[in-house]
Amino acid sequence: MADVITILIIAIYFIAMLAIGAWASKKVKNTEDYLVAGRSLDMWVFILLMIGTVASGMSLLGVSGLGFKLGWPTIWEQIFVPLSIGFCIIFFGVKLHTIARSAGYITVQDYLAHRYESPVALRTLSAIAGIIVSLIYLVGQYTAIAIVLIAIFQIPLWLALVIATLVVTVYTTIGGLFAVAWAGVVQSIILLVGVCVMAPLIIFKAGGFTYVNEVMSSVNPNLVMPWNPTGAFALPYVVSFAVLLMVGLACAPHVINNVLSIRDVKMFKWAPLIAFVAYGIVMFLLKFTGFAGQVLVKEGTIVLPKVANAGDYVILEGIKVALPVEALWAVFAVIVLAAVMSTTDRLMLTIGAMFSWDIYKKILKPDAPDATVLLISKVVVVLSALVTMILAINPPEMLAILIWMGIGVMLGTFAVPLLAGLYWRGATREGALASMSLGLVTALLFGFLNYFKVNTMGIDFAAIPLHFSAYAFIISLVAMVVVSLLTKKTADKILDETLTGWYISR
Amino acid sequence: MFGLPDITIIAVGGVVLVVTAALLYWGLTFKGHD
Numbered sequence: 001m002a003d004v005i006t007i008l009i010i011a012i013y014f015i016a017m018l019a020i021g022a023w024a025s026k027k028v029k030n031t032e033d034y035l036v037a038g039r040s041l042d043m044w045v046f047i048l049l050m051i052g053t054v055a056s057g058m059s060l061l062g063v064s065g066l067g068f069k070l071g072w073p074t075i076w077e078q079i080f081v082p083l084s085i086g087f088c089i090i091f092f093g094v095k096l097h098t099i100a101r102s103a104g105y106i107t108v109q110d111y112l113a114h115r116y117e118s119p120v121a122l123r124t125l126s127a128i129a130g131i132i133v134s135l136i137y138l139v140g141q142y143t144a145i146a147i148v149l150i151a152i153f154q155i156p157l158w159l160a161l162v163i164a165t166l167v168v169t170v171y172t173t174i175g176g177l178f179a180v181a182w183a184g185v186v187q188s189i190i191l192l193v194g195v196c197v198m199a200p201l202i203i204f205k206a207g208g209f210t211y212v213n214e215v216m217s218s219v220n221p222n223l224v225m226p227w228n229p230t231g232a233f234a235l236p237y238v239v240s241f242a243v244l245l246m247v248g249l250a251c252a253p254h255v256i257n258n259v260l261s262i263r264d265v266k267m268f269k270w271a272p273l274i275a276f277v278a279y280g281i282v283m284f285l286l287k288f289t290g291f292a293g294q295v296l297v298k299e300g301t302i303v304l305p306k307v308a309n310a311g312d313y314v315i316l317e318g319i320k321v322a323l324p325v326e327a328l329w330a331v332f333a334v335i336v337l338a339a340v341m342s343t344t345d346r347l348m349l350t351i352g353a354m355f356s357w358d359i360y361k362k363i364l365k366p367d368a369p370d371a372t373v374l375l376i377s378k379v380v381v382v383l384s385a386l387v388t389m390i391l392a393i394n395p396p397e398m399l400a401i402l403i404w405m406g407i408g409v410m411l412g413t414f415a416v417p418l419l420a421g422l423y424w425r426g427a428t429r430e431g432a433l434a435s436m437s438l439g440l441v442t443a444l445l446f447g448f449l450n451y452f453k454v455n456t457m458g459i460d461f462a463a464i465p466l467h468f469s470a471y472a473f474i475i476s477l478v479a480m481v482v483v484s485l486l487t488k489k490t491a492d493k494i495l496d497e498t499l500t501g502w503y504i505s506r
Numbered sequence: 507m508f509g510l511p512d513i514t515i516i517a518v519g520g521v522v523l524v525v526t527a528a529l530l531y532w533g534l535t536f537k538g539h540d
Contacts (some may be wrong), residue, residue, distance in 0.1 A: 072514055079521055086529055094536075213509030224510050226517040266538040273529040280522075505538065 006153070006330035013190075013334045014167045017183050017341070021171025024179035031373045034176030035106050035353045036261045043267040045181050046258065050085045050271070051279045052184035052342030053255050055191055056137075057144025060286060060336050064318075065311030067290025068297075071216055071223030073233035078287050080245040082279040086272030088250035093259035094268055095422050095499050100260045103497070108256050108418070109358040115421045115498040116429040117490060120363060122417075125433065127358035129413050129440050130253040134347050134354075135388060137254075137406045141344045142392035148336045151316055161389050164341070169385040172345040173378050177261055180345045187338035192282055194335035199285035202318040205301070206292035215295045223294070231463075240466035248411030248469065251418050254343070254350040289315050296321065352381040405447040405468075412443030412472030416480050424484075425500050431484030439476030446471045 028034050041049065066074045096111055105111055109130070113123040142161060149160035171179045206212050216223040227235045249255055262268070293314030296302045302317040304310040319332045356377040361368055416435045420427035446461070446468040448454075453462035464471070495501075507515055 072510070072518075075518055076521075079518075079525060083525055086532075090532060210509040217509060224514060226514045264538070269536045269538070270533045273526070273533050276525065276529055505536065 003327065005327040006333075009327075009330040010153075010333060010337075013337065014163075016186060017167055017171050020183045020186065021173075021175040021179045024171075024175025024182060027178045028174075028176050028374075030370050031357070031377065032106065033178065034374055034377055035349070035357065036257075037177040037181055039101065039261060040263050041181055041261045042263060043271055045185055046262045046267060047085075047271050047275050047278075048188040049181045049184040049261075049346075050088070050255070050258055050275055052188040052191070052339075053258060053346045054081060054085060054249055054343075055188070055279065055282075055339045056343040057141050057147075057336065057340040060195075060315060060339050061144060061147065061312040063283065063286045064290030064293065064315040065309065065313075067287040068293040068311040068314045069290075070228075070233055071220070071291065071294075072225060073222070073227045073238065075226070075284075075287060076238055076242050077245055078280065078283040080242040081249065082276045082283055084246045084249035084255070085275040085279065087246050088255055089259065089268050089272050089275075090504060092250060092256055092418060092422070093262075094265060094505050096256070097259050097262060097265050097268070098505075099498055105260060106357045107353050108253065108260075109354065110362075111498070112417060112421065112432070113362070115490075115494065115500065116417075116427075116432045117494060118429045118432070122429065122432055122436070123358055123362060125436055126414070126417070127354040129436065130354050131351050133406065133409050133413065134253055134351050135384065136409075137252075138344060138347045138351070138384065138388045139391045140406065141340050141347065142388055145337060145340045145344070146392065147312075148316075148333050148340075151333075158393050161392055164337070165385050165389045168341050168344050168348070169382055172348050172385075173381045176377070177349060180349055181261070183345060184342045187342040190335055190338040191342075192278060194331065194338075195282045195285050198319055198323065198332060198335070199289045201322040202289045202296075202315070203285075203292045205318070205322040206295040209288065212288070212291050212295050215298065216291060219294065219298065234465070236465040237467060240470035243473070244408060244411055244467050244469050247415050247473075248407040251414040252407065252410045253354065253414070254346045256414075256418075257350055257353065258346075286315070289318060293318055348381045348384050351384040352377040355380045405444065405451075408447060408467065408469030408472070409440065409443045411469045412439040412476055415439075415473060416476040420477075420480050420484075421498070422500065423502055425495050426484050426489065427480060427500075428484040428487045428490055430487040431480045431482075434483040435476045435480035438479045439472050442475045443469055443472035 032038055063077065096108065099105065099111065103110070103114060109123045109126050112126050113119045116122050142164065145164040146157050146160040149155065149164060150157060153160070171183060203209055203212065213224055222228050227233055227238045290311070293302070293311070296318060297304060301321055304313050304317060320329060323329065356373050360376050361373045413436055416439060417432045420435070421432065449461035450464060450468040455461065
């Protein structure tokens with residue numbers, strides 16, 4: 001078990017989160033307050049909420065792990081993950097927020113149902129697809145929380161998961177998006193400050209930025225190139241990977257729904273640049289920490305556990321040698337917990353919104369009173385936490401593959417119906433249904449074929465030049481264009497109401 | 507520079523500069539929806 005100071009530091013963090021939940025619960029009067037924070041968030045709260053939502057457990061453990069394993073060719077995620085926030089705001093947020101204020105949207109499914117005149121079919125398909133991909137992504141987050149709590153406290157997996165689930169579930173359930181947003185403010189500040197302090201310590205411990213690059217170059221010159229000549233992270237793959245991160249994350253249900261919660265669309269003016277710079281600095285530092293791990297391991301300063309994802313432990317082991325004060329490791333644990341929990345809470349709330357609002361209120365029981373919808377939102381938040389906690393305790397093999405596919409499936413499913421809906425007046429309901437369903441199915445199909453390295457019909461799916469999600473995106477796009485051209489056009493009145501056209505703002 | 511080949515500095519630095527400039531332009535020109 002951990003020492004008293006470690007337990008105290010983690011306990012203070014947990015109590016702070018619960019206090020935010022208790023405070024936020026007093027502001028929740030109806031479903032709109034609960035699911036979109038009464039459309040009242042200011043710019044800085046919104047920016048930090050967006051950073052917290054995008055910054056998942058993978059941002060800390062996985063980013064440095066990938067840098068450790070493959071070097072500079074993976075640096076592009078440091079640019080395109082932070083840019084996903086700006087992409088989401090500019091290409092989705094400006095229009096969606098403006099329409100949402102007049103039409104009273106609570107979820108992005110409201111927009112899809114309105115724009116494509118499909119109050120049942122497309123709303124149901126997109127809500128169910130959104131719930132499935134969010135649940136999958138959520139399990140991955142809980143797994144990351146468990147890794148950190150086990151490493152710091154040396155407690156069993158089930159206990160680590162119960163503690164983490166309990167805290168996140170309590171503050172999310174009672175406070176809704178108000179709690180998620182303000183917890184996100186604290187969590188994002190912890191993440192930004194914490195990484196800016198701790199990452200340089202690891203890099204200096206390894207001998208400094210230039211020395212780290214020189215050592216990597218001597219081990220393998222490809223480790224310091226912007227892309228690999230062939231194989232993983234060759235140029236075509238890098239381009240598709242960049243699109244995946246920027247567009248896939250931007251249209252992920254737990255990210256895009258945030259744009260409905262801001263007070264005034266004018267707050268979108270500087271939010272993209274501020275989010276890009278702030279989160280970009282953190283992401284670059286995390287990647288450099290992974291590079292530093294190359295040196296620390298090569299010179300025997302740290303030893304990684306002999307597990308398949310050993311690279312994910314680089315930052316944990318690096319901080320232990322760079323910061324030789326055991327009590328302060330708990331601070332690092334809080335940073336990781338902050339990153340993971342800021343995504344977890346938003347995912348749970350998004351699942352609650354998609355079920356209670358899109359499935360229950362809009363399809364099953366349109367006359368349901370607001371109090372009932374609010375109650376169902378809270379029940380679904382708790383249920384989603386319980387289901388994912390149980391799955392994370394003993395994750396089936398299939399689940400690990402689905403988590404790996406996460407953002408790719410989001411890109412294949414949601415990107416084309418959203419972009420075409422907002423910018424192409426020719427996009428039709430049938431086109432959207434075909435695009436979304438084919439995108440979802442082909443993203444899963446290409447993901448499996450790529451993951452299992454299937455070689456069939458003369459195609460080696462282990463060596464396809466682009467990220468698997470790019471093929472699903474292309475198929476989804478072709479389906480949208482072909483089916484839309486063959487089917488009845490959407491009424492001009494609807495297109496005007498939903499600000500459809502080749503512009504962002506006018 | 508920094509122990510890196512020129513192509514890495516140019517490619518990564520170039521993309522960061524272009525993205526930053528684009529977001530700066532957005533900030534300077536966006537007036538909000540009417």
